[in-house]
Amino acid sequence: MADVKRVERPLSPHLQIYRPQLTSLTSILTRITGNALIVGVILAAWWLLAAATSPEYFEVANAVVTSWFGKLVFFGSIWAVWYHYLAGLRHLYFDAGKGLEIATAEKLGLACIIGSVVLTIVTVILV
Template sequence: MTAPKRVERPLSPFMIGPYYRPQLTSITSILTRITGNGLIVGTLLGVWWLFSAAVSPEYFALADAVATSWFGDLVFAASAWALWYHYLAGLRHLYYDAGKGLDIPTAEKLGWACIIGSVVLTVITIILV
């Protein structure tokens, strides 16, 4: 008896490129991981700013100059978007855990809702704060 022929295919859907066509659900999954890790940058900048206030006025002046510069504004704005996106993606996964929204059209609508909703909520946050 001959052995069945093995089909050569990628082991992971994250092999985006010639083996795997990116789908909205995979992109939003990867984006959730990236935003979760990216929130560390904004948190570290905020903690450094608070820590510098406890160290000395000179050190606080340096940290405050960085935090209030264009770079600090960019980091905090990106962190606000990442926080909203991560929050909405978490709500989406709670919905999935209830066994709902698992069909492809609904999953794609929820993915777009997370992306668009996070941008809208970030703009509202920046305007209000």
């Protein structure tokens, strides 16, 4: 039987070699924000159900919603809504067959991130 010399090669790109791309990060961020919005919806639904249940139960829910944790969740939810909205518009643009070049896709991804931060700040100031 012949001796076969095996070459040691990585099976997938190693983290020291692979550089995350903006387009992949924005895609992952779209999925994360979509799922993270569930936390804000659950907190808001709990607050509304507590208001319909009893004054004592509403006091507990209102204490949580108005605490630093509740404010953080709702602030994050405001940003997640804006980011998810802008990313959805970007995907509609992609679905039309436009903006699929790497440079354009990266610019649109950066616009989603910057736009969501700006719109979040504007929303917090106005509300």
